[in-house]
Amino acid sequence: MSYLLPTLCCKGPPSPRPEYDLVCIGLTGSGKTSLLSRLCSEATDNIGPTTGFSIKAVPFQNAILNVKELGGADSIKKYWSRYYQGSQGVVFILDSASTDEDLEMARTELHSALQHPQLCTLPFLILANHQDKPAARTTQEIKKYFELEPLARGKSWILEGSSVDNMDAVKQSFTQLIELLEDKDQDTGRI
């Protein structure tokens, strides 16, 4: 039994994986619940709009991400900031194939989050989701439209395209975020 082996080795039991608390936001329909469920190997056929919060422990090889996903409907968005306290990182998901109007709304929300006092020093993973749709804008276009270079200067952020059809790439994006979180931990002297 694997439980016994570590105690035979002189080093003792392996240290548990570090955990990081993240908040996951984005407009309704951007795909937050679907992506997070797939990361947890859960069924995604019965997913409806999230009408509150959904906290998931997403395991990776060298960390566990405790992600607090918040519904994106208008009635819920107004409560987002109630959940920012204690976050160590942000995942922002947007629909790359949405209407211009919705894209503008997503931009407004992302800018708000980037400037929010409780989030502005944290690493951001921005996923330009629904890349599989024909109308999806490229990540270059998204980066330009969202003005990430000027607006997120000095902050640590990652922008990647994503689609539920390619979960390996999504995992890779999250692994990059974990590296940013580890760096930040070392900077603040936390273990």
Place this chain on the structure above:
Amino acid sequence: MKVKKGCNSTDAGVPVTSEDELLRNPVISPEDVLGLQKITENYLCSPEENVHMIDFTRFKIRDMETGTVLFEITKPPAPAGEKKDFDPNGGRFVRYQFTPAFLQLRQVGATVEFTVGDMPINNFRMIERHYFREQLLKSFDFEFGFCMPSSKNTCEHIYEFPPLSEDIMREMILHPYKTQSDSFYFVDNKLVMHNKADYSYSGSP
């Protein structure tokens, strides 16, 4: 979500309390239940005290190492117009039946889904205490924090199994339902719900 572990009375720095004492208090606080040394005989609050209309609708356990879902139960929605359970404590108690292999697990993810009535909740907190006979095995303390009005929320927290000696595990397997838990739920530090469960690890009903 990080769960505060090891909340034995001495760890938590709270005085030891007894069920009888607490039943005399008008309000029961988190510190009160952290002092309890054994499973309660009675429920420490009535179903009517759940003024925020918190309703648990789904529960699932999975093994974090393999991702395998070990147990899942969903509360069927009550059809409109049907009378609620006559048993006031119906739905406050669950009996779990596991095989001995369950005790070998190290990390389990427990997902709970709950709905909230039309009042927002500022600070929702759960303290769950597991005992085998009179021995406290583990205490979990989890803050959900703010809950939006009329919301449906899910939360998965990771339970790390306490290291159990072979002796205790053997006893737990031999004595079904002597492993028991109390789950206490607080809104703004006031007890509003109390659920109970017991557990068998013998693999048979």
